[in-house]
Amino acid sequence: MSCRVVMPREVPGLRVAGLMWRMWQLGYSCRPTPGAAARRGWVVVEFWVEVEDVSDDVLVAFEIELDDTLGRVGRMAFEGRGARVEGRGGSAALG
Numbered sequence: 001m002s003c004r005v006v007m008p009r010e011v012p013g014l015r016v017a018g019l020m021w022r023m024w025q026l027g028y029s030c031r032p033t034p035g036a037a038a039r040r041g042w043v044v045v046e047f048w049v050e051v052e053d054v055s056d057d058v059l060v061a062f063e064i065e066l067d068d069t070l071g072r073v074g075r076m077a078f079e080g081r082g083a084r085v086e087g088r089g090g091s092a093a094l095g
Helices: 013-025 056-074
Strands: 003-012 029-032 043-053 082-086 089-095
Touching: 003 013, 003 056, 013 029, 013 043, 013 056, 056 082
Parallel strands: none
Antiparallel strands: 003 043, 003 082, 029 043, 082 089
């Protein structure tokens, strides 16, 4: 059974389309999250990866990898908002 590690990040609104396209090329899926509260001029984007299985003790590694990749691609600060795991049996918030 596969699941999805979803990691929301707040990103500058003016660069969101280009950033999402570049992250997609690097293997991340992403979508803007309308209705999520963000600072003025920023947008909340959910980035995710599909995995076979994940546990609480390795979830942080996914977040570190995402932040490293975002830093190389965007060369700017991103605000993390924790992570959650989505699977066939519903979703559970982690972190």
